[in-house]
Amino acid sequence: MASYPTVSELRKTSDVTDDEITAAVDAVLADLAIDSYPLAKGWTLDLVAAIAAHKASQDALHTDRDAYKRNMIRTAILLAHPVKA
Numbered sequence: 001m002a003s004y005p006t007v008s009e010l011r012k013t014s015d016v017t018d019d020e021i022t023a024a025v026d027a028v029l030a031d032l033a034i035d036s037y038p039l040a041k042g043w044t045l046d047l048v049a050a051i052a053a054h055k056a057s058q059d060a061l062h063t064d065r066d067a068y069k070r071n072m073i074r075t076a077i078l079l080a081h082p083v084k085a
Helices: 007-012 018-030 047-052 055-060 066-079
Strands: 037-040 043-045
Touching: 007 018, 007 066, 018 037, 018 047, 018 066, 047 055, 047 066, 055 066
Parallel strands: none
Antiparallel strands: 037 043
């Protein structure tokens, strides 16, 4: 099985922009059940799996602290491994 880079690694190489990451965060906040999200340049991210793999973001979803919630979701997305379509 191929090893895919993290979203953070793709950001460092400019394959994913900050705006695209922010859009993914917005997508999670709008619908917690999105599993196949077109991130950028043929990369697809399972947002449900990204949140499930990051306990702090799961916990943050149950708070009313919006900035904390967004930051934890962003962290989960940056640590996730999208797949190339």
